[in-house]
Amino acid sequence: MKRIKYIxxxxxxxxxxxxxxxxxxxxxxxxxxxxxxxxxxxxGDWLYLGxxxxxxxxxxxxxxNNWDWDFQIAQNLGADIFSGYMAPPTPFNNDKNNAxxxxxxxxxxxxFKMCNERVMAPWLELKKLTKDVNEFPEIYAVANILxxxxxxxxxxxxxxxxxxxxxxGGVSSAYxxxxxxxxxxxxxxxxxxxxxxxxxxxxRKDVKAxxxxxxxxxxxxxxxxxxxxxxxxxxxxxxSKVKPxxxxxxxxxxxxxxxxxxxxxxxxxxxxxxxxxxxxNILAYAYNDIRMSADMESILKGLKDPRMEVFFAPATDKxxxxxxxxxxxxxxxxxxxxxxxxxxSNLGEAWKMGNEFKNDICLLNAAEVAFLRAEGALRGWNMKxxxxxxxxxxxxxxxxxxxxxxxxxxxxxxTKPLAYSDPKAPEYDAAPASTxxxxxxxxxxxxxxxEKIITQKWIAMFPDGQEAWSxxxxxxxxxxxxxxxxxxxxxxxxxxxxxxLPFSQDExxxxxxxxxxxxxxLNGPDEGGTQLWWDTNAGKSNF
Numbered sequence: 450m451k452r453i454k455y456i457x458x459x460x461x462x463x464x465x466x467x468x469x470x471x472x473x474x475x476x477x478x479x480x481x482x483x484x485x486x487x488x489x490x491x492x493g494d495w496l497y498l499g500x501x502x503x504x505x506x507x508x509x510x511x512x513x514n515n516w517d518w519d520f521q522i523a524q525n526l527g528a529d530i531f532s533g534y535m536a537p538p539t540p541f542n543n544d545k546n547n548a549x550x551x552x553x554x555x556x557x558x559x560x561f562k563m564c565n566e567r568v569m570a571p572w573l574e575l576k577k578l579t580k581d582v583n584e585f586p587e588i589y590a591v592a593n594i595l596x597x598x599x600x601x602x603x604x605x606x607x608x609x610x611x612x613x614x615x616x617x618g619g620v621s622s623a624y625x626x627x628x629x630x631x632x633x634x635x636x637x638x639x640x641x642x643x644x645x646x647x648x649x650x651x652x653r654k655d656v657k658a659x660x661x662x663x664x665x666x667x668x669x670x671x672x673x674x675x676x677x678x679x680x681x682x683x684x685x686x687x688x689s690k691v692k693p694x695x696x697x698x699x700x701x702x703x704x705x706x707x708x709x710x711x712x713x714x715x716x717x718x719x720x721x722x723x724x725x726x727x728x729x730n731i732l733a734y735a736y737n738d739i740r741m742s743a744d745m746e747s748i749l750k751g752l753k754d755p756r757m758e759v760f761f762a763p764a765t766d767k768x769x770x771x772x773x774x775x776x777x778x779x780x781x782x783x784x785x786x787x788x789x790x791x792x793x794s795n796l797g798e799a800w801k802m803g804n805e806f807k808n809d810i811c812l813l814n815a816a817e818v819a820f821l822r823a824e825g826a827l828r829g830w831n832m833k834x835x836x837x838x839x840x841x842x843x844x845x846x847x848x849x850x851x852x853x854x855x856x857x858x859x860x861x862x863x864t865k866p867l868a869y870s871d872p873k874a875p876e877y878d879a880a881p882a883s884t885x886x887x888x889x890x891x892x893x894x895x896x897x898x899x900e901k902i903i904t905q906k907w908i909a910m911f912p913d914g915q916e917a918w919s920x921x922x923x924x925x926x927x928x929x930x931x932x933x934x935x936x937x938x939x940x941x942x943x944x945x946x947x948x949x950l951p952f953s954q955d956e957x958x959x960x961x962x963x964x965x966x967x968x969x970x971l972n973g974p975d976e977g978g979t980q981l982w983w984d985t986n987a988g989k990s991n992f
Contacts (some may be wrong), residue, residue, distance in 0.1 A: 495659055498588055498662075499658070501578075502588070502595070502659050504567060505567075505572060505592065506595060506663070506665050507664070507725050508563060508564075508567035508571075509602070510720060512725060520729075522555075524914065525728070526541070526553075527606075527914075529739070531918045531921075531947050532915075533745070533917070533921065535740065535912075535914070536778035537739055538784065538790040539738045548780060548781065549782075549935065550936050550940075550977065552951065561603060561607060562955065564603040568600065575592045586647075591641075594638065594676070597638060604627050605919045606950050608626075608949055609626050610625065610627075611963075613633050621960055622963060623963055631688060634684055635699060642677050642678075645670050645673060645677070664720060665721070675716050678711075679703070679813055679817075681700075682818065685699035686700065687923060690923070690991065693828075701830055704822065704831075711818045719810065719812075720809065720811075720812065721809055722806050722807065727800070727808040733795050734796075734802045737787075737791055739796070740778050741775065741777040741778070741795070742778060743780070743869045743871075746869065747866045748866045748883075748908070749908070750775065751866035752862055752865075754908065755848075756847070756848070756911075758775075758853075759798075761775055762801075764793050766793065781931075781932030782934060783934055789873055814846065814850060815846040816844070820839065820909065823902045827899060827902070836902070840905065841860055843909060844909075847908070847909035862888055866883050868880050882930050883904070885927065887901070900927070922981070925989075931944045941977045950977065951975050
């Protein structure tokens with residue numbers, strides 16, 4: 450794992466603001482009609498606004514500065530392995546690290562740090578340049594949608610976070626409970642979408658001031674509306690067990706909006722890597738620090754899933770019993786030495802070196818939206834369709850996205866996940882964790898139907914472990930192998946697995962009083978086994 454000196458966002462922001470000072474000096478002279486464009490505006494290249502949008506978009510996946518190691522400790526050695534997608538062959542910290550629940554404080558503060566410094570800080574600056582001076586409401590609306598996107602990942606990692614009062618208290622930032630944060634999310638989406646509706650009906654609807662800097666939708670505000678509705682649907686499903694009535698209202702609002710939700714891969718939320726490396730390429734093939742998980746091997750092999758050959762590469766171990774096969778690493782084992790399992794299955798062709806600037810990062814796709822609607826329909830919500838059709842549509846969208854064929858054949862599959870066998874250590878072998886199949890069966894219980902939906906959703910969201918980890922915690926699916934070695938001293942259950950990360954060490958040092966208040970907003974101590982507000986499953990029924 451490579452380490453590089455961290456450069457603060459504040460420093461970058463200072464340089465940017467200094468560079469743009471000639472424009473900002475005249476800012477108060479501009480016409481404050483939010484639906485007009487003055488000659489002074491038209492002369493600029495919009496960097497003073499667009500640069501912040503780019504910063505926010507790149508920072509969702511924690512690699513805006515192309516350092517790679519920051520993404521590694523913010524997500525890959527956290528959510529990506531907690532989700533069951535991947536496992537490290539590397540014995541970090543003498544083989545006592547996140548992978549076996551010896552939680553690394555120096556790693557686990559980075560999701561919090563980067564969300565605040567690389568998303569919330571530029572959002573605050575952009576707010577000053579738009580909303581606070583009654584300028585460019587459509588750009589502020591996009592910034593708010595991006596803020597919700599990123600900070601959902603932060604609150605779903607820690608629980609309470611500084612949010613509604615961000616920037617008001619200097620170093621001392623007050624925390625909101627996770628419930629309060631989610632309520633704010635819905636309010637901000639309401640405001641953003643109302644603004645975009647108004648903008649798209651105005652004479653300025655074709656003005657695309659930040660087209661060069663919006664590396665997701667290139668100022669296509671209709672796509673931004675479909676994404677905002679899809680994000681609302683994701684939020685609604687997340688709270689479906691703690692606020693079922695509100696969840697239903699919000700989910701139905703999302704699909705009933707005139708712009709609808711994402712229903713095609715051309716509308717996926719994809720962050721371009723033209724100027725930002727996909728960090729997984731570096732972690733997989735430069736650092737050689739991540740590999741296929743045993744859970745992925747069991748499920749993809751067992752279901753005869755053709756996406757396995759796209760997601761992962763055959764093993765390269767010299768042992769002829771391993772070489773050219775798809776072999777994963779089980780979580781929570783004694784790694785000992787990197788060389789032992791470095792030859793197990795790496796990530797697939799897209800993640801090889803040379804593709805790092807071509808491997809775009811998809812953070813919400815049409816398949817996920819279809820599975821969200823499938824679950825909504827299963828819960829009795831009006832999703833404009835039934836659970837079976839949405840389920841099968843989700844599989845087809847995923848096959849289309851990954852360019853693999855025969856989804857109809859796959860959808861008739863009745864095979865089940867396989868047992869796991871570690872060729873290097875039989876003591877880590879395990880029986881299948883699940884008996885789920887692909888083929889839809891209308892006679893099954895709601896619980897068994899949900900297992901099908903979430904298992905396929907989990908596969909379709911690969912490789913974004915952050916969202917996959919959240920859905921695993923919320924539903925308990927897909928069922929995964931329990932931990933073997935658990936170094937949490939009893940703080941995390943080996944069966945239901947890790948539920949959150951502890952608050953940042955830096956916050957305990959610099960914002961101690963507010964962190965203590967934040968702990969009181971949790972459902973237990975500030976430990977990895979404490980369940981979040983929406984996490985009511987932990988092995989229990991979802992209905």
